[in-house]
Amino acid sequence: MEKQKVLVVDDQWINRQILGKILGEIYEVFYACNGKECMQLLEEHGESVSAVVLDIAMPEMDGYEVLRRMGEHVIYATIPVIVSSQMDGEEAEIKALSLGAQDYISKPYKADIIRHRLANTIKLRETALLINAVEKDELTGLYNKQFFLKKVVETLKNNPEKPYDLICLDIEKFKLINDTFGIGTGDKLLCFIGGLLRETSQEGNICSHFGADIFYILVQHKMEYDDGMFQQWVDKFNEFPMNVQIKVRFGIYKITSRTLPVNTMCDRAKLATEGIKGKYNKLFAYYDDRIRQRLLSERFITDSMQHALESGQFQVFYQPKYELADESIVGAEALVRWMHSEKGVMSPGEFIPLFERNGFITQLDYYVWETACRCIRTRMDQGSPLVPISVNVSRADIFSQGFVENLRELVGKYKIPIQSLHLEITETAYTEDPEQIIKVVEQLRRLGFVIEMDDFGSGYSSLNMLAEIPIDVLKLDMRFIKKEANNSSGRGILRFIISLAKWLNLPVIAEGVETKEQMEILRMMDCNYVQGYYFAKPMPEDEFEKLLDKTAISAMKNVMANHPVQQETGIAECMETLEERVNWKTSNDEDRILKELEALRSCFDIVRLVDPERTRVCMNAEEGICDVQGCFTTWGKSERCNNCISLRALRGKTRYNKLEYTNDQLFFVISQYVELNSRGAVVEMVSKLDDTYVDNIFDKELLFMKLDDLNRQLESDELTGVYNRRHIDSHLNNYIVHARKSGDDMGIAMIDIDGLKAINDTYGHLTGDAVIKKTARILKTNFAMSRGDFVARYGGDEFLVVCRSIEGAVFRKRVAEVVEIIHRNSVEGRDMRLGISAGCVSLSEYPGFNADEMIEKADERMYRAKQSGKNRIE
Template sequence: MIYKTILVVEDNEINRTMLNTILADQYQVLEAENGEEALSLLEQYKDEISLILLDLVMPVMDGYTFLSIMKSTPDYATIPVIVTTQNDGETDEVAALAHGATDFVAKPYKPQVILHRVASIINLRETAAMVNQFQYDRLTGLYSKEFFYRKAKDLLAQNPQKRYDVICSDIENFKLINDVFGIPAGDRLLCGIARLYTRLVNGRGLCGRFNADQFVCLLEHGWEYSNEMFRNAEIEISAMSNTRSVSLKWGVFAVVDRTIPFEQMCDRALLAARSIKGQYGKYFATYDDKLRNKLLREQAITDGMEAALKEGQFVIYLQPKYRIQDYRLAGAEALIRWNHPEWGFQSPAEFIPLFEKNGFITKLDQFVWDRTCAALRSWDDKGLPAIAVSVNVSRADIYNANLADFLMNTVNKYGLSPSRLHLEITESAYTEDPNQIIETVVSLRNLGFIIEMDDFGSGYSSLNMLNQRPLDILKLDMKFIQSETAKPNKQGILRFIMGLARWMKLSVVAEGVETPEQMERLREIGCDYAQGYYMARPMPCDQFEELLREQAGSGEQAEEAEESQQEDRPRQILLIADEDETYRGQVRETFKEQFEVVEAADGEAALGCIADYESRIGAVVLSLTLSGPDGFSVLEILQREKAVWNICAIATASADAGMEERALEMGADDFAGKPHTMK
């Protein structure tokens, strides 16, 4: 049996013995002859002592001095004290109670009175401690959630004339802080926020802690809130918690309509804070009608999404994809549209992000995959051209262990090859969990699916990371295309990307092409495919089917037109860069029927020809012994200029194994040792 401990502070040994005898059967008893000894025992046993029996008149340190020191020390202040007095000591009793004593008993001691008083006060203290645990957050000392609600309601009721605001905060990625810096660092952060709230309120309201990293206060309105104010608070918290950069989002709800339940007021302040999560540079938001309407709208969308899928409100639209070289229909991208019976067509920009957050996107993606395969099967059965269609694979799909099985079951259900379904995965998804993405994509690619990196240019892929990704097609982001094609020909990085794609053996699709100038620029740099409003807007499946029929019916005409275009187009150029005029003449005579021949007698002239004719040059016969700069320098520039990586470069020089090896290592397609025949 574990006994509670009582400290008896009494200078009279007989009195100490009497009290010990009365208490010993039920309690563990510690004894002190004066206040100084009692303080020493308190320091040693402070967490074990349940009650103190104290005499007032003692040598060294009397009971009053002991009471004053004890009650001013937080570690001891809550321990109850029963003062022992003489029968006629009413003045002493009042003075003791004023110094913080809990009760008093008279001498001579009556055993049953002492036992009842001691048991009653210890029980009262333990009950209060339990209540206190429910009222206060143990870590920060702020009010607990339920007690905060109660106190806040009382404060509002008592001050109907005052204006109040509810302010809530939420830490972004608090679990990550605990994982990276450890639980103690997370606790220091929470305590720092609690101190900030306490200082902010400063007697003009109440503070509480909700659910781990969420804090709330009811604050008397005293100033206008600003982004700078909450930004400074975040900086201060980061500094005091020593956890580097901490991101807090704050929400403010102005208490105007007091008929709204207070719990709902707090919920609205938290909703305001959550509405700006992930938005850099935005530190607080106020709950207003605009936010309320947005949340109500999101709730209406969420409430209706399952029924919409069952009732066929979601429909597939297809945006045609064209081959730039001959402007022929080469495929399509499947897009989702929501035709609501009351609201009409809804913008995907509104419902797709919401579905990505609530997880419904996986069901919607699976619906798109199925309907797309059904359309492909229908067109094949009608004898229309066999094309491929791109479909989106969301981040949530990647983490589905059954993704590969579902996709294979879908294409098998309609008797299609996996290569007919191109799977689009956004560039940003590759940076979030690259190992998981790579593992999943590799397995899909091994099954025969074609992998596209969507929105390339909108994220921050490093070249090394891009090289590690299992890909077949790069899909350039619409905004990236629009900004890059607005730059002069010699500027921008589109040429670099095209060269990179050639090196990685990837096809390139440009999204969002809206003008003939953009289309021409993409054609000049060798982009493979394009889609956008310039060619065609997204359309229902039946309209796209008509496009396929037109293409099937105009096959022969297209071939004739192609032949005619070939005749009208300027011939490809063969650049002969050689210091020997006789040699240049021999090469010109040999190839003049197949190429338009352009000559250069030195390196500077060769580079000028490359700059002037880059989009028409089919091949270069390059002497390695050119002057100013030499052939190796020209070859190096050819390889560095990504726009002309597809030019065939044949290096020439006197037969020399070392020069041949060096030229081939630098990227020459072949080496012809002089003298040689022209066959």
């Protein structure tokens, strides 16, 4: 059996020899002749040392200093120490014991007493280690979860008169630290934080590491907490040697009911941290009953959602889309409502966000898609005119397995025209993960689906995106309509977007139209289609059917103008669908065939039967069709009709090609020969391109000049003329990605005007605005000089400065120089000096950070500069 190790520390050779002879038969003894050598040996063998026999009076480092240093170390503090001394009196013994010694023996040595005392001390230590193995977290040395819960129960029970709070500490993006620096560094960080928290145990706090990056502390209740208190903790945590800012959020649960399980108390403290994650200006939050109510509501919804779907509690409502000119119906949107058996009607806002988080949205969306397909099929069976129905597609749907195939199977199952089911995808989906979204959307369009971009204007996407991404219809966000329609500059932007979309052959639907005034503004701007409560609210299917039967129906113009599937493909699919249900060559049911054709009228501008004796239409790309005043002629390569356009020209049309035409209208015509009541017929399905969509077409360069000009308007701050938040959100992440690829550094600074509120209160807001404008002008003059550098007003009196291809130290120096320039410049007519605080960061400091994280870090430094005296830079 391997002997336990004992370290003997004494500056006298004879004492070391005596102790070695007394202990050597039982233990493996090794020696140090002073305190310094003792600490070196502990560093080499610390974890394997069972006990230390320590002399007090030694050169270089005495025994007291050894005790102090061992007590400060995580591992050495657990090694028992027996002090050996010739000093007389109780004072030396008391001092040694107070510094952590477990026992005290006097010289000269008594062999049996030393052996028994050492054996007992080592046994006590092993017992304590065994207990700690049960009580303590192996990594940090704090209480583990099970013992912490038990300890809290005991503390609350034994101190009924004392109020307590439970605090949760959650390290933000801890996984990123592990991924970037390695799990070993992450563990060291947790140990470092655990050591700092363990120091608070001396104040009576009970600390625990629950695992991963979660810590809990039971503290005596304070009336109020403040940011300063928690900022001190965060500052200490950031003393850990790692080139990344450690962000910690604190959740506080005030213990009001001691009958509540401690596990539940911990959950509530943790939930308080969830609400402030990602909010750089919030360090802590209290748990309150609103969080509990929200959780109860979410749990109620989650527990009942599957049953609700299976029992038909989800109902699909339809909200019509109208042609603004004549108020005919051109389509509808399928919207879901929850007719809950206990809570009654629930709006989508109550459950859709939760379903998007828990993944149930994919099941619910499929249900809505199938219901919409069934509605279209019903109208086809009745021979009623169709309108296309649009359904919502979430990001979760797009990334789910079998998404495209599921949609194709649904259309095939109900044998409906594929263009009759429009797919609505939000603008933010394109901006969040554009490559994957675009890849799937292009696949859908190749199959023939019509794609509508929903909620355009709700995000910060560039208008140039309209010319690049695959969509067929643009829907303007209702909030955008309300906001932009109420001011003159906004109306100009709205007018341009509508004109631009029409130039790009993108039909525009303005949704959320609630007032006559909004309708008239849109009509004046030549917006074609509208949707909203002013015209019709979402309604059940039976009411929607009645509305369609009594309201004029028309086709949405130009919906397939930019579609990769040319009209003949889509029509061929429709014809194929018809042939599957009707044997055209043998059927005598002419009325039924006519009904089938009538059902397709909403998908194409014209559906008609033509006598084949009158004309034979060849579909070769080299030939064209004339349809002037009802006359059908054909012509070949060497012939040309001045009244028509070749199919080849139409097929080759791109978004930027100028179309040649002489007729009032342009047509795609697809013909198929069938037999009807033993007489021949040609079924022609014709899709019309209105000439207003191809008149006055700009070239590509002019288009992008106009787009750039409009983007500058949208991305400029009205007061100062520098960029606004929209520009930051649209471009900064791209700049960071480009800098990483090229290996360049980048500087970002948050700059704040000190004391602007006092200026406003003293001199008025006009003077305050003058201060903001002058600051912006100086910043722009000194920074926005190189390509890609920019100054933006972040909000209020805060500005963001971005400089590309610049080293961090050089950037900080430039910021300091410009801050001094601003400080020296007074405001015209006012005897004042401006104070400026700034926080600077560089990409080389935080190579893994995105735009939001870089801004957050710069903002934190700026606020620290303000707290340290203002008019400073950090």
